[in-house]
Amino acid sequence: MEDRVRVVIAEDSVLLREGLTRLLTDRGHEVVAGVGDAEALVKTIDELASDGSGGGSGSGGLPDVVVADVRMPPTHTDEGVRAAVALRRAYPDLGVLVLSQYVEEQYATELLAGSSHGVGYLLKDRVADVREFVDAVVRVARGGTALDPEVVAQLLGRSRKQDALAGLTPREREVLGLMAEGRTNSAVAAQLVVSHGAVEKHVSNIFMKLGLSPSDGDHRRVLAVLRYLNS
Numbered sequence: 708m709e710d711r712v713r714v715v716i717a718e719d720s721v722l723l724r725e726g727l728t729r730l731l732t733d734r735g736h737e738v739v740a741g742v743g744d745a746e747a748l749v750k751t752i753d754e755l756a757s758d759g760s761g762g763g764s765g766s767g768g769l770p771d772v773v774v775a776d777v778r779m780p781p782t783h784t785d786e787g788v789r790a791a792v793a794l795r796r797a798y799p800d801l802g803v804l805v806l807s808q809y810v811e812e813q814y815a816t817e818l819l820a821g822s823s824h825g826v827g828y829l830l831k832d833r834v835a836d837v838r839e840f841v842d843a844v845v846r847v848a849r850g851g852t853a854l855d856p857e858v859v860a861q862l863l864g865r866s867r868k869q870d871a872l873a874g875l876t877p878r879e880r881e882v883l884g885l886m887a888e889g890r891t892n893s894a895v896a897a898q899l900v901v902s903h904g905a906v907e908k909h910v911s912n913i914f915m916k917l918g919l920s921p922s923d924g925d926h927r928r929v930l931a932v933l934r935y936l937n938s
Contacts, residue, residue, distance in 0.1 A: 712848040715755070716741045717748040717775040717787060718806070727774060727834070734841050739770050744780045745790035748773065752794055752801070771848035772802035772825070777814055788814040795826075802847040806831050810857050824929060827853035827889075846889055852932060853889045872935065874916045882909040887932045 714731055716738060718724040728738045740751045756769045773794060779787040791803045795818075804827035805818055815828045827847040833855055834840045843853035875883065878899075885895045896906045910928075917934050919927040 710845050710849075711735050711737065712771040712845055713737045713739050714844060714848070715739055715748070715751060715770045715773045717743075717745065717773065717779065717790070719743045719776065719779050719783075723831075730834075730837055730841060731844065736841075736844070745775075745786035748775060748779075748787075748790050749794065752798065756798060769798060769801060772804055772844060774804045774806065774844060777805055777807040777811060785814060788818060792817060801825065802850065803827070804829065804844055804847045804853060806834070810855070815854075815858050819933065824850040824852070828858050829853060829855045830857055843889070851889055852887070852929070854887050856888055859884050859887045872917075875913065879909050879913050879916070882906060883913055883931060883935050886910070886928060887935055 714736055716724055716727050718727065718741070721743070724741045724743070728741055731738055739755065742748050742751055752769070752773065773791065775791050776787045778784060779790075788805055791805055794801055795803055802825035803818070805814070806829055807814070808831055810830065818828060819826055825847055827843055829840070829843060833843075846853050872880065872883075881899065882895055885898055890898065892906045892910060893903060896903045899906070913931055914927050917931055919930055919934075921927075
């Protein structure tokens with residue numbers, strides 16, 4: 708499968724961990740390991756990265772993406788997201804998709820601040836939409852972003868008065884918010900019931916107003932989203 712990805716799951720609930728594994732494997736992806744705490748997650752990734760024979764069904768090496776719960780043993784506070792941030796520092800090409808029971812702005816901001824690709828933050832309720840969840844895993848594994856609309860909404864509310872975004876129109880803010888969720892221009896057009904050309908015009912205006920020149924290449928979209936989230 709062209710979109711087949713290798714995944715490590717870190718979730719202390721055995722039931723949820725096994726459920727996520729089943730969802731991904733049923734769609735042709737490889738879950739190379741499942742662990743129940745942050746220490747085991749870091750150890751597993753280190754072992755896979757250093758030992759090509761480790762994990763999964765014969766294909767070793769660093770996985771494409773880690774799916775990790777924010778709150779894990781022993782204190783069930785921030786062990787999962789701390790491990791995710793540490794792993795992104797150690798392995799910049801490793802995608803990280805964090806799952807949380809509810810929006811925690813501090814953790815979302817910290818996770819997104821360190822790099823410009825391969826990050827995601829979803830509420831656990833989103834897993835109920837199997838297609839959306841699996842698409843998010845693949846997107847993050849391939850270097851994209853996947854942000855829960857609730858996360859985007861809260862970060863948008865925090866950033867409304869920031870100068871960096873002051874020049875955007877309400878519609879441009881709406882487009883940028885959907886971009887932050889990881890949506891393509893076509894998906895944004897479908898959501899807003901406008902033409903693809905209209906979305907392209909809004910995106911172009913966003914780049915211009917945020918000072919992102921064409922020389923920034925394909926990274927302009929990611930840079931715009933990060934400017935939006937971190938402002």
